[in-house]
Amino acid sequence: MVIKVFLASSSGSTAIKKKQQDVVGFLEALKVEYTQLDIACNEENRMWMRQNVPEDKKPSNGIPLPPQIFNEESYCGDYETFFDAKEDNSVYAFLGLPPPPGSKEAVQADKAGLIVENGTHGEEAEPEATPEESTGHAGEEEEQEEDEAEVQEEEEEEDLEETQEEEAE
Numbered sequence: 001m002v003i004k005v006f007l008a009s010s011s012g013s014t015a016i017k018k019k020q021q022d023v024v025g026f027l028e029a030l031k032v033e034y035t036q037l038d039i040a041c042n043e044e045n046r047m048w049m050r051q052n053v054p055e056d057k058k059p060s061n062g063i064p065l066p067p068q069i070f071n072e073e074s075y076c077g078d079y080e081t082f083f084d085a086k087e088d089n090s091v092y093a094f095l096g097l098p099p100p101p102g103s104k105e106a107v108q109a110d111k112a113g114l115i116v117e118n119g120t121h122g123e124e125a126e127p128e129a130t131p132e133e134s135t136g137h138a139g140e141e142e143e144q145e146e147d148e149a150e151v152q153e154e155e156e157e158e159d160l161e162e163t164q165e166e167e168a169e
Contacts, residue, residue: 003027003034003095004070006049010040011066019079020067026086032095039066053078071096 007020027034039046053064054075069076076095085094092099099105
């Protein structure tokens with residue numbers, strides 16, 4: 001199983017760059033095998049990512065921003081869900097991978113009986129968070145909207161450059 005992390009190598013957004021670095025750095029620290037797929041330089045990667053992020057996980061404008069994480073063809077989540085999994089010591093479960101023996105996550109999973117042989121999760125209904133339990137990251141929506149606007153602007157500039165190049169030929 002290969003983890004795929006969709007990134008934008010030439011993002012003008014420092015927030016997106018930091019999120020990408022956080023994901024990649026954490027995966028490297030855990031020694032998780034992963035592949036970086038650039039959506040800025042490869043249109044196929046961009047289209048594949050956009051088509052394979054589930055509709056209910058896409059932002060209001062319909063364009064998911066990097067980083068987006070997949071286990072092969074299976075969608076794991078975006079930065080926010082990765083961050084939540086990291087905070088909950090459940091990154092391996094988030095990635096659909098079996099945790100290494102003796103790790104905090106393996107011990108927690110053994111206690112809860114949530115790890116199945118192949119690393120998949122046991123099904124368990126999660127109670128809804130009360131307002132007091134909600135982690136509601138302040139300003140995240142505004143930051144995401146700004147990031148989305150920057151990405152859209154970059155894509156429009158790339159399209160314009162491509163059109164101008166084609167016309168010049």
